[in-house]
Amino acid sequence: MLGPLGHLAALAAYGTRRGRQVDHDLDAHRALTWADGAGLPRGLTLEWLGTAGFRLTYEGQHLLIDPYLTRQPLGDLLRRRVVRADPAALAAVPDPLAILVGHTHFDHALDVPALARRAGCAVYGSASLARLMALHGQPERAVTVAPHHTYDIGPFAVTFVPSLHSKLAGGLWVPYGGELTCEHVDELVPQAYKCGQVWGIHVAVGGATFYHQGSCDLIDAEVRHRGVDVLLCGISGRRFTRRYVARLLRALEPRLVVPHHFDDFFRPRAAPMAMSLNVNLAGFVDEVGAVSRDFAIKTLGPSQPVGAA
Numbered sequence: 175m176l177g178p179l180g181h182l183a184a185l186a187a188y189g190t191r192r193g194r195q196v197d198h199d200l201d202a203h204r205a206l207t208w209a210d211g212a213g214l215p216r217g218l219t220l221e222w223l224g225t226a227g228f229r230l231t232y233e234g235q236h237l238l239i240d241p242y243l244t245r246q247p248l249g250d251l252l253r254r255r256v257v258r259a260d261p262a263a264l265a266a267v268p269d270p271l272a273i274l275v276g277h278t279h280f281d282h283a284l285d286v287p288a289l290a291r292r293a294g295c296a297v298y299g300s301a302s303l304a305r306l307m308a309l310h311g312q313p314e315r316a317v318t319v320a321p322h323h324t325y326d327i328g329p330f331a332v333t334f335v336p337s338l339h340s341k342l343a344g345g346l347w348v349p350y351g352g353e354l355t356c357e358h359v360d361e362l363v364p365q366a367y368k369c370g371q372v373w374g375i376h377v378a379v380g381g382a383t384f385y386h387q388g389s390c391d392l393i394d395a396e397v398r399h400r401g402v403d404v405l406l407c408g409i410s411g412r413r414f415t416r417r418y419v420a421r422l423l424r425a426l427e428p429r430l431v432v433p434h435h436f437d438d439f440f441r442p443r444a445a446p447m448a449m450s451l452n453v454n455l456a457g458f459v460d461e462v463g464a465v466s467r468d469f470a471i472k473t474l475g476p477s478q479p480v481g482a483a
Contacts, residue, residue, distance in 0.1 A: 213403075217233045220481055222478075224243075224437055227239065227240050228406060232329050232330070237272060237379075238289065240274070240275060241267065241285050241289060243267070243285050251365075254364070257280070266443070272297065274297075274377075275303050278302040278306060278368060279368075280367035287309075291312060296327075297317065304318045319334040335399075336374075337392050338372055339351070340389055340391045340418070350367065352369065353370055354367065355368070374388075374392065388435065390409065390415050410453050430472060432472055
């Protein structure tokens with residue numbers, strides 16, 4: 175794994191080839207598109223919402239994971255502006271039974287209180303998530319989860335697995351780490367959405383199993399599920415974590431790998447998809463193949479559900 179200077183050099187090198195790399199990534203995305211959702215049980219559909227967000231639907235009942243639909247502009251982050259959830263953007267998803275949150279950075283949690291209020295549903299995650307819900311006047315909707323406990327939510331059986339966030343700051347630390355400590359919603363600039371406890375999320379439904387890895391690090395000894403059907407694999411920031419891809423694949427032994435968190439999440443969802451900074455989706459395909467050619471890889475287009483209704 176590279177040190178801080180190596181990461182800076184890699185970023186500078188990416189700047190010289192950015193156009194070619196983005197083209198390669200978009201080509202890989204198109205070539206791997208999972209258009210029909212083949213292999214999912216009847217009655218089960220999967221939808222990528224962009225970033226690390228997903229909607230699982232089984233027989234008309236919905237579960238959301240890390241939904242981020244408002245998509246604030248980069249300028250709002252740089253100017254430290256408070257961003258509110260956009261009701262028009264949230265209208266893209268139906269009301270869920272519950273919302274699951276892997277950690278509380280803004281690109282995973284900003285829209286959760288508004289979606290929960292609209293649906294009247296519970297949200298499951300960390301103590302930082304409970305703090306966020308309390309700031310929005312909804313403390314009763316927050317479930318601070320226990321590790322490895324299974325929560326039955328309608329037809330979904332959900333287990334939270336202790337995990338880690340990748341050290342995106344040159345491999346040295348987690349940006350906006352620690353616990354969310356705001357006292358008022360008017361303090362919720364993007365930087366105030368502290369990471370909090372990080373969770374991997376296992377979901378069993380309709381005879382299929384999913385594992386959602388929203389950030390590119392893990393605690394190997396905590397991963398107890400083997401042979402999952404679909405690994406929803408976050409890939410942004412993986413270069414800052416030693417052997418992330420190999421460790422995750424060997425721990426879970428998934429039948430299918432679906433990468434996510436590779437898109438530019440400062441870009442409106444209605445705009446054509448663009449790639450996040452130096453994410454290298456095409457390179458991820460090679461990294462999986464280097465572990466084993468037995469792992470199938472498929473990509474999803476944003477807001478294009480797959481599966482058999």
